[in-house]
Amino acid sequence: MPGISSAGKNDLKTPLFFSHVQADMQQVEALMRCQGADCQADLRAALEHILGAGGKRIRPTLGLLTGRLLGAPHERLITLAAAVELLHTATLVHDDLIDGALLRRGIQTLNAQWSPPATVLTGDFIFARAAKLAAETDHLPLMKLFAETLAVIVNGELAQLFVARGTADREEYTRRIYAKTASLIEMTTWAAAMISPVDEVVVESARLFGYNLGMAFQIMDDVLDFTGEVREVGKPVGSDLIQGLVTLPTLYYIDEHPDDPGVRMILGGQYPLDLAVIADLVQAVRTSSAIPRALEEGRAYVEKALQFLPASPQGIERQALIDLAHYIVNRKS
Amino acid sequence: MPGISSAGKNDLKTPLFFSHVQADMQQVEALMRCQGADCQADLRAALEHILGAGGKRIRPTLGLLTGRLLGAPHERLITLAAAVELLHTATLVHDDLIDGALLRRGIQTLNAQWSPPATVLTGDFIFARAAKLAAETDHLPLMKLFAETLAVIVNGELAQLFVARGTADREEYTRRIYAKTASLIEMTTWAAAMISPVDEVVVESARLFGYNLGMAFQIMDDVLDFTGEVREVGKPVGSDLIQGLVTLPTLYYIDEHPDDPGVRMILGGQYPLDLAVIADLVQAVRTSSAIPRALEEGRAYVEKALQFLPASPQGIERQALIDLAHYIVNRKS
Numbered sequence: 228m229p230g231i232s233s234a235g236k237n238d239l240k241t242p243l244f245f246s247h248v249q250a251d252m253q254q255v256e257a258l259m260r261c262q263g264a265d266c267q268a269d270l271r272a273a274l275e276h277i278l279g280a281g282g283k284r285i286r287p288t289l290g291l292l293t294g295r296l297l298g299a300p301h302e303r304l305i306t307l308a309a310a311v312e313l314l315h316t317a318t319l320v321h322d323d324l325i326d327g328a329l330l331r332r333g334i335q336t337l338n339a340q341w342s343p344p345a346t347v348l349t350g351d352f353i354f355a356r357a358a359k360l361a362a363e364t365d366h367l368p369l370m371k372l373f374a375e376t377l378a379v380i381v382n383g384e385l386a387q388l389f390v391a392r393g394t395a396d397r398e399e400y401t402r403r404i405y406a407k408t409a410s411l412i413e414m415t416t417w418a419a420a421m422i423s424p425v426d427e428v429v430v431e432s433a434r435l436f437g438y439n440l441g442m443a444f445q446i447m448d449d450v451l452d453f454t455g456e457v458r459e460v461g462k463p464v465g466s467d468l469i470q471g472l473v474t475l476p477t478l479y480y481i482d483e484h485p486d487d488p489g490v491r492m493i494l495g496g497q498y499p500l501d502l503a504v505i506a507d508l509v510q511a512v513r514t515s516s517a518i519p520r521a522l523e524e525g526r527a528y529v530e531k532a533l534q535f536l537p538a539s540p541q542g543i544e545r546q547a548l549i550d551l552a553h554y555i556v557n558r559k560s
Numbered sequence: 561m562p563g564i565s566s567a568g569k570n571d572l573k574t575p576l577f578f579s580h581v582q583a584d585m586q587q588v589e590a591l592m593r594c595q596g597a598d599c600q601a602d603l604r605a606a607l608e609h610i611l612g613a614g615g616k617r618i619r620p621t622l623g624l625l626t627g628r629l630l631g632a633p634h635e636r637l638i639t640l641a642a643a644v645e646l647l648h649t650a651t652l653v654h655d656d657l658i659d660g661a662l663l664r665r666g667i668q669t670l671n672a673q674w675s676p677p678a679t680v681l682t683g684d685f686i687f688a689r690a691a692k693l694a695a696e697t698d699h700l701p702l703m704k705l706f707a708e709t710l711a712v713i714v715n716g717e718l719a720q721l722f723v724a725r726g727t728a729d730r731e732e733y734t735r736r737i738y739a740k741t742a743s744l745i746e747m748t749t750w751a752a753a754m755i756s757p758v759d760e761v762v763v764e765s766a767r768l769f770g771y772n773l774g775m776a777f778q779i780m781d782d783v784l785d786f787t788g789e790v791r792e793v794g795k796p797v798g799s800d801l802i803q804g805l806v807t808l809p810t811l812y813y814i815d816e817h818p819d820d821p822g823v824r825m826i827l828g829g830q831y832p833l834d835l836a837v838i839a840d841l842v843q844a845v846r847t848s849s850a851i852p853r854a855l856e857e858g859r860a861y862v863e864k865a866l867q868f869l870p871a872s873p874q875g876i877e878r879q880a881l882i883d884l885a886h887y888i889v890n891r892k893s
Contacts, residue, residue, distance in 0.1 A: 348658070350684075351683075354684070359704060370703050378685060382603060388677055
């Protein structure tokens with residue numbers, strides 16, 4: 228696997244694997260955007276605004292590639308990819324409201340322009356449309372998985388709201404990143420396999436492929452929170468820790484520096500955290516071996532994911548999925 | 561059909577039709593409450609609090625009776641009834657947050673005790689569980705209907721947020737009460753028929769039964785907003801009009817009194833409304849013929865509903881549904 232520095236910046240800007248699904252993705256975008264037809268005009272405008280903000284579309288890309296690899300029927304795959312991205316979008320709309328975030332993907336969030344009531348309802352509407360699309364894949368186990376995944380995500384967010392601040396615990400971290408990110412990415416590859424003409428063993432492999440990729444994805448996000456360029460990540464460096472959220476780099480740092488004043492503050496259960504001490508801790512973590520150790524763990528998840536990547540004669544999709552997997556741990560934002 | 565004054569108060573307090581489904585309803589309650597198992601403790605407590613607040617359980621009662629009338633399989637019917645009530649509950653949780661309501665059904669709303677973020681997420685969680693239960697009825701058309709109904713409800717709430725204030729328009733009113741109330745009640749009887757061993761004609765009859773009943777239900781709510789006892793309704797008299805929401809009694813009053821100062825203010829598009837003028841208007845509507853006219857319209861919907869009540873040898877359920885239909889327009893809260 229290439230190291231983080233081996234991929235050129237231009238490669239990261241427009242990774243090739245996106246181009247393999249470009250035509251499909253246009254159909255996915257169109258399907259998402261038409262969900263506001265026949266709706267109240269302000270709602271339609273809000274949906275346009277949110278979807279127009281773009282985003283990497285990692286999830287539908289992953290779903291499309293996995294489904295094509297496994298021979299999923301075209302129309303159902305497009306529907307599934309749109310359902311997955313809308314579910315993700317709905318959770319972002321409510322998340323931004325909860326965090327009071329004013330910008331996402333460089334443009335204003337809905338709640339920066341709309342009232343909280345309108346934002347809550349727009350998120351609900353997008354949930355409803357995601358559920359409708361999921362139902363239109365005509366696959367009941369997929370529908371159940373979809374509902375279950377939403378419950379896992381929301382339960383995880385509530386746990387983060389109530390208990391995670393200031394907690395430094397490996398198991399809690401693993402549960403949290405599963406709920407926050409890996410559950411939906413796992414669902415994406417799992418569901419793509421479910422609607423494909425493949426046996427249960429392949430479905431389970433596809434699930435594990437997505438699960439491990441999802442874990443790697445969030446670990447990388449947590450590393451980038453320390454190492455990323457503010458301009459590219461769009462948040463201040465160490466924003467998680469500033470908010471009392473202990474992620475993998477900090478967990479490694481705690482292991483190695485139990486006597487660091489910031490570490491002692493966290494382990495002592497002092498919350499809210501002293502921001503001056505935290506600022507020092509962020510700098511210390513950034514430049515410590517905790518970063519390469521966390522990166523290594525992310526890469527190990529990617530390696531594990533690739534072990535579960537179903538074998539297939541479809542060479543193009545398989546290579547694109549390998550590229551996508553490497554992109555996840557090599558990206559800069 | 562009995563007049564509004566012909567039903568004794570005690571009859572209204574514990575209508576007999578509820579007792580026909582008492583055993584089933586206990587299973588529905590248990591199924592709803594166990595949705596929080598394995599969840600974050602605060603979320604579990606919130607779910608307990610919300611479900612413990614009770615409510616009339618009109619929707620699951622209607623679903624259970626309709627399903628039993630039509631021979632729906634027992635377990636799927638219980639699951640459907642729980643899904644319907646949880647969907648309703650989730651919309652109430654977000655509604656109360658949006659309205660800033662501190663009390664519902666005489667007990668504190670979630671947002672009176674919790675932060676807005678926790679309330680948003682709890683509503684989302686209940687949506688997720690409702691969707692999961694709907695999927696567990698193993699009926700894809702039902703699942704699509706479920707998602708579509710959620711979209712209709714939310715779109716209606718957004719329309720109310722953006723455009724309905726101060727609007728006096730019959731068609732807009734009809735659309736609004738369909739979205740707000742009738743759509744879910746229509747879904748309830750429709751879905752109960754969908755999972756029953758009956759033909760398409762009966763399914764369509766069951767849908768129209770629910771649709772008309774739902775329209776009557778909201779019209780009666782709108783009448784009670786003027787005529788109800790504050791203690792029983794739990795809101796100030798005329799609260800809709802005070803908030804700029806023109807409902808059926810006011811629409812009839814406007815027809816008959818185009819020169820009333822309050823009417824001229826509304827028709828002139830003056831919004832926000834002058835509260836002193838509105839207080840006079842509320843009193844005028846309360847004591848005018850607009851109330852019996854609106855009531856008559858509600859009753860006409862009930863009569864129409866009963867024309868669509870499927871014929872059946874199941875005498876007990878059929879009579880209970882007739883009683884439930886009459887209860888809707890005879891209730892005091």
